[in-house]
Amino acid sequence: MTEATVRAEPPAEELGAPPEAWFGLRRYAVTAAFLAPAFILLGVWVVYPAVYTIIRSFYGQAGGDFVGIDNYKALFTTPAITTAIKNNAIWVAVVPATITAIGLVFAVLIEKISWSLAFKTAVFMPMAISLFAAGVIWRIMDRQEPGIGAVNAVIGSVHDAIRPPGALSDALTSTPNETGSPSQGIVLKTPLQPGKSVALVGLTGIPPEQVPAGSVQAVTPPAKAGSITGVVWRDFKPGGGVPGKVEQGEVGLPNVTVFLRDASGKKVGTATTEANGTFAFTDLDQGTYRAGIDPATFKKPFGGVSWLGSKLITPSIMIAYIWVWAGFSMVVIAAGLSAIPRDTLEAARTDGASEWQVFRRVTVPLLAPVLTVVFITMVINVLKVFDIVLSVAPESSQAEANVIALAMWRTAFPQSDFGLGSAIAVFLFILVIPVLLLNIRRFRREA
Amino acid sequence: MAAIDTVAPAPVVEESTATRVLRILGKLPVQIFLVAVGLLWLVPTLGLFITSILPANHFDQAGWWQLFSRPSLATWQNYDQIFRNHEIMHALLVTLEIAIGGTVLPILVAALAGYAFAWLDFPGRDWIFIGVIALLVVPLQMALIPMFKLYSHLGLYGNVFGLILFHTAFALPFAIFLLRNFFIGIPRDIFESARIDGASELRIFVRLILPLGLPAIASLAIFQFLWTWNDLLVALVFGGDTRPITVAIFTQLRSFSANIDIIGPAAFISLAIPLAVFFAFQRYFVQGLLAGSVK
Numbered sequence: 001m002t003e004a005t006v007r008a009e010p011p012a013e014e015l016g017a018p019p020e021a022w023f024g025l026r027r028y029a030v031t032a033a034f035l036a037p038a039f040i041l042l043g044v045w046v047v048y049p050a051v052y053t054i055i056r057s058f059y060g061q062a063g064g065d066f067v068g069i070d071n072y073k074a075l076f077t078t079p080a081i082t083t084a085i086k087n088n089a090i091w092v093a094v095v096p097a098t099i100t101a102i103g104l105v106f107a108v109l110i111e112k113i114s115w116s117l118a119f120k121t122a123v124f125m126p127m128a129i130s131l132f133a134a135g136v137i138w139r140i141m142d143r144q145e146p147g148i149g150a151v152n153a154v155i156g157s158v159h160d161a162i163r164p165p166g167a168l169s170d171a172l173t174s175t176p177n178e179t180g181s182p183s184q185g186i187v188l189k190t191p192l193q194p195g196k197s198v199a200l201v202g203l204t205g206i207p208p209e210q211v212p213a214g215s216v217q218a219v220t221p222p223a224k225a226g227s228i229t230g231v232v233w234r235d236f237k238p239g240g241g242v243p244g245k246v247e248q249g250e251v252g253l254p255n256v257t258v259f260l261r262d263a264s265g266k267k268v269g270t271a272t273t274e275a276n277g278t279f280a281f282t283d284l285d286q287g288t289y290r291a292g293i294d295p296a297t298f299k300k301p302f303g304g305v306s307w308l309g310s311k312l313i314t315p316s317i318m319i320a321y322i323w324v325w326a327g328f329s330m331v332v333i334a335a336g337l338s339a340i341p342r343d344t345l346e347a348a349r350t351d352g353a354s355e356w357q358v359f360r361r362v363t364v365p366l367l368a369p370v371l372t373v374v375f376i377t378m379v380i381n382v383l384k385v386f387d388i389v390l391s392v393a394p395e396s397s398q399a400e401a402n403v404i405a406l407a408m409w410r411t412a413f414p415q416s417d418f419g420l421g422s423a424i425a426v427f428l429f430i431l432v433i434p435v436l437l438l439n440i441r442r443f444r445r446e447a
Numbered sequence: 448m449a450a451i452d453t454v455a456p457a458p459v460v461e462e463s464t465a466t467r468v469l470r471i472l473g474k475l476p477v478q479i480f481l482v483a484v485g486l487l488w489l490v491p492t493l494g495l496f497i498t499s500i501l502p503a504n505h506f507d508q509a510g511w512w513q514l515f516s517r518p519s520l521a522t523w524q525n526y527d528q529i530f531r532n533h534e535i536m537h538a539l540l541v542t543l544e545i546a547i548g549g550t551v552l553p554i555l556v557a558a559l560a561g562y563a564f565a566w567l568d569f570p571g572r573d574w575i576f577i578g579v580i581a582l583l584v585v586p587l588q589m590a591l592i593p594m595f596k597l598y599s600h601l602g603l604y605g606n607v608f609g610l611i612l613f614h615t616a617f618a619l620p621f622a623i624f625l626l627r628n629f630f631i632g633i634p635r636d637i638f639e640s641a642r643i644d645g646a647s648e649l650r651i652f653v654r655l656i657l658p659l660g661l662p663a664i665a666s667l668a669i670f671q672f673l674w675t676w677n678d679l680l681v682a683l684v685f686g687g688d689t690r691p692i693t694v695a696i697f698t699q700l701r702s703f704s705a706n707i708d709i710i711g712p713a714a715f716i717s718l719a720i721p722l723a724v725f726f727a728f729q730r731y732f733v734q735g736l737l738a739g740s741v742k
Contacts, residue, residue: 130677
């Protein structure tokens with residue numbers, strides 16, 4: 001670098017002639033011309049404003065009054081800003097590590113497949129999309145009703161497959177003869193005896209659209225020796241009808257789980273109703289029994305997780321953000337991985353190390369510098385997160401989703417508090433400095 | 448020999464086929480996992496695209512996957528309207544202006560400075576260079592308030608050129624760093640012979656440096672294009688009524704589900720262009736990424 005200087009200067013000293021001095025001046029003029037545009041831009045747009053913002057942060061909202069460190073105190077007492085700082089702390093704690101880990105796993109796994117380019121392209125693609133547009137995408141994915149939000153639709157189908165929803169979602173007892181509620185189960189008060197009684201379990205309060213598909217006219221089954229028979233039906237028809245009596249126009253409720261308890265209260269069996277609402281318990285000993293509808297019948301289907309509600313909004317935004325940045329992490333780590341000498345890995349394998357041991361003891365330590373770079377880059381990005389918060393979070397939950405960069409914009413612009421806004425900017429600056437200094441040390445090593 | 452040759456290979460081949468099958472079977476869980484993850488990564492974008500071609504009144508009734516059971520619902524009507532929507536079309540034009548200006552200008556300025564830092568001698572060169580890199584630390588939030596005031600005085604508020612200059616300044620530290628490091632790798636002899644031939648520095652810069660620096664310039668250009676195309680914050684602060692597409696969508700977002708016939712296609716168009724750039728120049732993009740992060 002200094003080679004040129006060394007070579008260029010001695011002749012100038014030897015001659016000491018005006019043309020050479022003029023030549024030197026000209027050379028500086030050329031250099032200045034090359035540097036001037038960059039220096040003007042950096043001076044006016046970066047250096048001057050940074051100094052101004054630092055000074056401005058000690059003045060009040062309007063700017064005329066010196067307030068000392070009041071603005072900095074306000075950072076930790078203004079609820080919106082403390083929420084932002086707390087959220088940003090969670091972001092820094094969770095997101096960079098997650099993104100680095102996901103990138104590492106993907107980078108290691110795609111070494112084993114032949115179509116790694118296609119995979120890389122798919123995962124890397126969101127990097128080209130703006131964080132703002134990515135937020136719009138996830139706002140559509142995260143809608144609450146399982147019928148319209150894709151994320152909840154997937155969760156819902158798994159949820160309902162493991163714990164199927166009941167045949168009914170809500171109902172009321174139709175006669176004083178019944179007791180209980182959908183959440184506890186509905187029980188007939190009258191004792192039942194095999195061969196003598198017929199259990200009539202009427203339910204009301206079922207809207208027409210909730211009547212199970214395939215239900216037909218309810219039927220009162222005859223009593224049967226050694227058995228307890230009964231019917232569960234919608235004890236309501238247009239015009240009302242007589243409560244407690246199966247009438248023409250009233251439908252049976254199929255797929256209802258009916259249980260039977262003996263005199264001691266022990267459950268002796270369950271039965272499921274037919275399309276006409278009838279059920280039967282057979283082969284019963286003499287005695288008195290009680291019948292009722294199991295609460296399982298009223299188990300509601302999956303209602304959807306409120307991803308965009310105030311409780312889960314920050315995790316939802318993080319998911320969207322990880323979706324965007326995982327590709328960056330994967331591509332950088334994969335490049336680092338391809339630089340690891342194959343021999344080292346092979347040697348470990350020949351020595352009998354398992355794949356996990358190779359990964360844990362050889363790959364990860366060798367990748368440590370690259371992993372650090374990804375992690376630090378992500379910490380800086382996460383500290384400045386902004387656009388995606390505005391697009392994922394609906395206005396109703398934006399207060400809970402607040403982050404430092406968003407609080408800065410809100411305070412300085414819509415609310416025009418330049419003093420506090422400057423203090424938030426300086427705070428962000430201070431947070432970023434130590435992280436970036438690490439990066440610059442690396443830059444210098446390379447330069 | 449012949450006997451061995453004919454007899455021996457059989458078990459060897461059998462074993463290798465068996466190991467190959469085992470190897471592929473062993474990889475199967477990984478393959479399945481990666482297929483699932485790959486699809487998972489594509490689904491959200493697909494969801495936005497399908498949403499953008501469904502009639503707006505279906506948005507609050509069923510998810511976008513209803514299209515698979517009712518393909519007849521698909522319509523280009525939303526796009527038809529978007530292309531006739533003056534506000535959105537104007538926003539796209541503004542975005543394009545900002546992105547092109549915000550790409551060309553910083554590269555030009557950074558290439559000039561990068562060349563000076565690499566091949567021209569002046570006192571304190573390396574320290575000044577480190578000072579320029581140090582400006583990477585300054586988050587653009589530090590400049591928003593003062594520049595907002597200054598722009599209002601200078602009449603640059605609400606002006607595309609004001610936005611371009613802001614993007615340019617904040618792109619410079621990294622761009623200068625990247626280009627200087629690239630230029631310094633160009634063999635010295637090339638300049639020396641050009642200088643001996645009496646070529647001016649400007650001529651050397653235009654005729655030699657820019658063409659030779661093309662790979663680095665290309666990756667920088669793609670980054671800068673995507674960055675400026677995708678910006679929301681700077682435009683939100685200095686744009687005023689000059690709205691790029693991100694700000695235009697942002698103003699529509701207040702009535703999210705009611706405006707989905709505008710938001711859906713507008714968001715998709717806004718990401719289709721950077722995606723096209725990304726697919727066309729993927730190689731340079733990844734190179735630039737690696738230059739910035741590892742090496």
